[in-house]
Amino acid sequence: MATKIHHLPMKSVFLLYFLCLWTSPHAAERDSLKPGDTLNSSSSLVSASRRFALRFSQLGNDKSTNVNNLLLGISDCASELIVWHAGNNNIARNSSVLTLDNEGTLKVITRQGGVPMVLYNSSTQPTNNTIATLLDSGNFILKELHSNGSTMRLLWQSFDHPSDTFLPEMKLGVNHKTGKTWSLASWLADYIPTPGPFSLEWDPKGRELIIRRRGVIYWKSGYRFQNLLPDATSIYEFKVVSNGEEEYFSFSDKNQSQQSELILTTTGQLKVIKGPIIARADICYGYNTNGGCQKWRQPECRDGEELDFSSGYFIKNEDHSTKIANASLSISDCRADCWNNCSCVAYSSLSDNATGCQFWTEMSWFIPGYSRDLFVLKPKTSESRSHDGTKNWRWISIAIADAVIVGFFCMLCYLLIRRKLVLREKKKFEDENEILALVRLNTSTNDIEIPNDGKNGHDFNIISYTSVISATNNFSLEKKLGEGGFGPVYKGKLPTGQKIAVKRLGRNSRQGILEFKNELILISKLQHMNLVKLIGCCIHGEDMMLIYEYMHNKSLDYFLFDSNRSKLLDWKKRFNIIEGIAQGLLYLHKYSRLKVIHRDLKASNILLDKNMDPKISDFGMARIFNPHESEENTNRIVGTYGYMSPEYVTEGIFSTKSDVYSFGVLMLEIACDLWQEVQGLELVDPTIRGSCVNYTVLRCIHIGLLCTEISAINRPTMLDVLSMLTSERFESL
Ligand SMILES: *[C@@H]1O[C@H](CO)[C@@H](O)[C@H](O)[C@H]1NC(C)=O
Ligand SMILES: *[C@@H]1O[C@H](CO)[C@@H](O)[C@H](O)[C@H]1NC(C)=O
Ligand SMILES: *[C@@H]1O[C@H](CO)[C@@H](O)[C@H](O)[C@H]1NC(C)=O
Ligand SMILES: *[C@@H]1O[C@H](CO)[C@@H](O)[C@H](O)[C@H]1NC(C)=O
Ligand SMILES: *[C@@H]1O[C@H](CO)[C@@H](O)[C@H](O)[C@H]1NC(C)=O
Numbered sequence: 001m002a003t004k005i006h007h008l009p010m011k012s013v014f015l016l017y018f019l020c021l022w023t024s025p026h027a028a029e030r031d032s033l034k035p036g037d038t039l040n041s042s043s044s045l046v047s048a049s050r051r052f053a054l055r056f057s058q059l060g061n062d063k064s065t066n067v068n069n070l071l072l073g074i075s076d077c078a079s080e081l082i083v084w085h086a087g088n089n090n091i092a093r094n095s096s097v098l099t100l101d102n103e104g105t106l107k108v109i110t111r112q113g114g115v116p117m118v119l120y121n122s123s124t125q126p127t128n129n130t131i132a133t134l135l136d137s138g139n140f141i142l143k144e145l146h147s148n149g150s151t152m153r154l155l156w157q158s159f160d161h162p163s164d165t166f167l168p169e170m171k172l173g174v175n176h177k178t179g180k181t182w183s184l185a186s187w188l189a190d191y192i193p194t195p196g197p198f199s200l201e202w203d204p205k206g207r208e209l210i211i212r213r214r215g216v217i218y219w220k221s222g223y224r225f226q227n228l229l230p231d232a233t234s235i236y237e238f239k240v241v242s243n244g245e246e247e248y249f250s251f252s253d254k255n256q257s258q259q260s261e262l263i264l265t266t267t268g269q270l271k272v273i274k275g276p277i278i279a280r281a282d283i284c285y286g287y288n289t290n291g292g293c294q295k296w297r298q299p300e301c302r303d304g305e306e307l308d309f310s311s312g313y314f315i316k317n318e319d320h321s322t323k324i325a326n327a328s329l330s331i332s333d334c335r336a337d338c339w340n341n342c343s344c345v346a347y348s349s350l351s352d353n354a355t356g357c358q359f360w361t362e363m364s365w366f367i368p369g370y371s372r373d374l375f376v377l378k379p380k381t382s383e384s385r386s387h388d389g390t391k392n393w394r395w396i397s398i399a400i401a402d403a404v405i406v407g408f409f410c411m412l413c414y415l416l417i418r419r420k421l422v423l424r425e426k427k428k429f430e431d432e433n434e435i436l437a438l439v440r441l442n443t444s445t446n447d448i449e450i451p452n453d454g455k456n457g458h459d460f461n462i463i464s465y466t467s468v469i470s471a472t473n474n475f476s477l478e479k480k481l482g483e484g485g486f487g488p489v490y491k492g493k494l495p496t497g498q499k500i501a502v503k504r505l506g507r508n509s510r511q512g513i514l515e516f517k518n519e520l521i522l523i524s525k526l527q528h529m530n531l532v533k534l535i536g537c538c539i540h541g542e543d544m545m546l547i548y549e550y551m552h553n554k555s556l557d558y559f560l561f562d563s564n565r566s567k568l569l570d571w572k573k574r575f576n577i578i579e580g581i582a583q584g585l586l587y588l589h590k591y592s593r594l595k596v597i598h599r600d601l602k603a604s605n606i607l608l609d610k611n612m613d614p615k616i617s618d619f620g621m622a623r624i625f626n627p628h629e630s631e632e633n634t635n636r637i638v639g640t641y642g643y644m645s646p647e648y649v650t651e652g653i654f655s656t657k658s659d660v661y662s663f664g665v666l667m668l669e670i671a672c673d674l675w676q677e678v679q680g681l682e683l684v685d686p687t688i689r690g691s692c693v694n695y696t697v698l699r700c701i702h703i704g705l706l707c708t709e710i711s712a713i714n715r716p717t718m719l720d721v722l723s724m725l726t727s728e729r730f731e732s733l
């Protein structure tokens with residue numbers, strides 16, 4: 001089957017607070033450049049109270065970028081998101097420097113030559129006492145000083161050249177005197193800072209905010225800002241200024257201590273960093289007016305049709321597509337173009353960097369399934385047809401399920417998972433927004449210290465590089481076990497005879513560094529028989545490794561998703577695995593010294609030891625919770641589709657209940673698969689009917705369904721799950 005599935009290893013970072021500390025641990029920190037000063041790719045300017053840093057940073061992960069592709073940007077030290085960047089492209093190299101010359105010209109030059117990127121050219125107004133300073137507002141300003149040090153005038157400021165992020169005190173609008181307009185432009189794609197299709201502007205006539213897509217107005221805030229989602233007005237104070245000189249909109253945060261940047265995402269949402277979405281142009285299709293959406297003319301052939309692209313499909317045959325290799329097209333262009341071309345039924349991006357488009361014209365090239373990147377127009381008549389009970393596969397299934405009551409459970413669980421996937425896909429634009437946030441991580445650090453929680457030492461050993469080298473035969477290929485979350489994993493044997501698994505951080509994986517630290521800190525503090533055990537770590541220059549106890553039976557997915565190996569897992573083993581995972585999770589949520597949310601629970605992260613006892617692994621994305629907190633909101637959705645809870649995918653809210661959800665999915669995977677076999681056996685051997693196996697499998701399926709309740713409140717806690725699992729009196733079936 002020619003399918004296009006991208007299992008997104010959307011890994012996040014959580015050790016945010018260290019980042020600005022890391023950038024210049026030894027050098028005296030500075031927030032300004034004086035004439036003659038330079039800022040190179042390994043140094044940074046940090047604002048006085050450390051809220052923002054200006055530096056060259058690398059976008060994305062190793063696959064999509066390289067060290068010769070840097071962006072000069074200002075990042076928020078707490079969220080690591082780039083809130084401003086210089087120029088339209090990441091053209092800088094690691095040999096680039098930002099200089100303020102003696103004449104007052106501010107520019108980025110590359111040592112090998114090439115055209116400099118000029119931020120401010122002083123040739124028209126020569127100056128000789130300038131200073132460029134990064135302020136705590138996130139504004140990078142160039143000003144001219146009197147000889148006594150007071151400010152004479154402002155020459156240039158980054159706030160006059162917004163990118164896709166709107167900061168408090170920044171202006172959106174127009175200066176009639178200079179003719180200058182201020183507006184935001186979305187990025188073209190997650191890794192591509194070139195201005196994309198969406199812009200956020202202030203309309204001085206209507207006195208409202210507007211979002212355009214390629215010039216067309218998609219959304220308006222209304223003059224009372226009534227179309228901003230309610231959270232916005234409670235968080236922010238809006239300011240509208242209109243005088244002879246300027247007409248603009250700006251905002252401030254009612255609570256100064258919060259992060260309050262607003263990002264215009266590649267799909268046209270306006271979103272608070274680490275917070276809610278406050279405006280949505282991504283749900284504006286031209287025929288609806290919800291939430292401030294504007295109408296425009298629809299193609300005639302689409303009359304009465306509603307734009308309902310979703311992904312519940314796999315591509316059966318990729319060859320039938322039309323490919324448009326235009327690197328200025330973003331995914332929202334593909335959507336609009338597909339909608340406007342009457343023969344188009346599906347679209348996706350063409351390139352891995354999410355540019356270009358691919359279109360399909362026939363439904364018969366798809367089969368039901370799930371593929372993240374593909375959007376298929378739901379056939380106009382699908383709803384009515386389903387009610388007729390004719391061709392629709394879902395309804396057929398339900399009809400059959402009706403007849404066979406036991407079969408119903410299998411189907412229900414299948415449908416439930418699938419429906420959730422479809423639902424999730426509908427929210428893809430939201431997810432992309434989150435991914436956008438994710439990839440803009442600024443991890444420009446080479447400083448590898450062993451992390452420490454500041455209070456006491458660490459609970460793991462440092463293992464010498466030489467013993468790791470000899471244990472893994474110098475990382476030889478035959479010792480390689482596979483690829484883990486952030487790099488290859490090798491097996492080996494320490495001189496003591498202990499078998500180990502060595503997880504080596506990929507060489508260029510800067511994001512991996514942070515996950516590495518996260519994992520190291522967390523897992524060294526956690527000890528439970530159902531959590532993988534960290535033996536130690538080894539850091540040798542840039543080479544970093546985590547050393548774990550060796551697991552003889554690989555991971556759960558190795559068994560579960562292979563038709564032969566899955567036969568090796570009888571129900572007793574499966575139940576043992578389910579229970580072990582539940583115990584491990586309960587420990588994380590409730591009984592460990594820290595309250596930990598794993599956030600990426602899935603079959604491949606469940607390792608199996610000699611006795612097939614499960615051990616939860618991969619804490620690269622886990623979060624430590626304040627024990628008094630029950631949930632947190634994040635704008636970086638990390639995890640694996642299919643295992644992530646709806647509230648996490650759509651709103652970024654995660655709590656122990658999101659782990660419960662992932663656990664539920666995992667449990668259904670473990671149990672449903674066997675359920676089918678049991679059904680098969682039943683045909684062969686009727687005595688199995690109603691047997692214990694039958695009963696406990698059903699019980700597990702039922703608990704799995706409870707855990708995957710759409711609403712987090714209705715899901716049980718891990719404590720409930722365990723008591724249900726082990727209680728003989730559980731009789732809800
Ligand atoms: C970058 O600048 C810092 C501080 O100015 C300096 O210590 C360092 O040597 C420079 N690095 C390179 C590669 O020029
Ligand atoms: C810059 O990148 C090149 C090529 O990747 C590398 O050889 C060089 O050492 C790097 N220079 C610095 C200063 O990091
Ligand atoms: C600044 O502008 C002048 C005149 O327009 C031009 O000759 C000069 O090359 C510019 N400087 C830089 C660094 O681009
Ligand atoms: C630059 O400084 C010199 C002496 O320090 C002074 O004479 C001159 O007027 C200054 N030029 C400008 C443009 O301020
Ligand atoms: C600094 O000098 C300028 C002009 O020479 C003057 O206007 C200003 O008041 C002085 N500021 C202070 C703080 O002395």
Ligand SMILES: *[C@@H]1O[C@H](CO)[C@@H](O)[C@H](O)[C@H]1NC(C)=O
Nearest residue numbers: 235253254255256257258259
């Ligand atoms: C301001 O925000 C901080 C951090 O989010 C929070 O702890 C504090 O309670 C908030 N204060 C008010 C007055 O809302």
Ligand SMILES: *[C@@H]1O[C@H](CO)[C@@H](O)[C@H](O)[C@H]1NC(C)=O
Nearest residue numbers: 214325326327328329330333
């Ligand atoms: C590529 O797409 C952009 C944006 O729609 C468009 O302006 C441009 O003309 C296209 N280029 C080509 C060669 O079609």
Ligand SMILES: *[C@@H]1O[C@H](CO)[C@@H](O)[C@H](O)[C@H]1NC(C)=O
Nearest residue numbers: 322341342343344359360361
């Ligand atoms: C519509 O899409 C089809 C297939 O992608 C393409 O062959 C055709 O040229 C398009 N029509 C227009 C008017 O763009």
Ligand SMILES: *[C@@H]1O[C@H](CO)[C@@H](O)[C@H](O)[C@H]1NC(C)=O
Nearest residue numbers: 192327351352353354355356
């Ligand atoms: C994205 O990928 C396409 C095709 O691989 C390439 O032509 C284009 O230059 C890339 N865009 C960027 C900004 O890297």
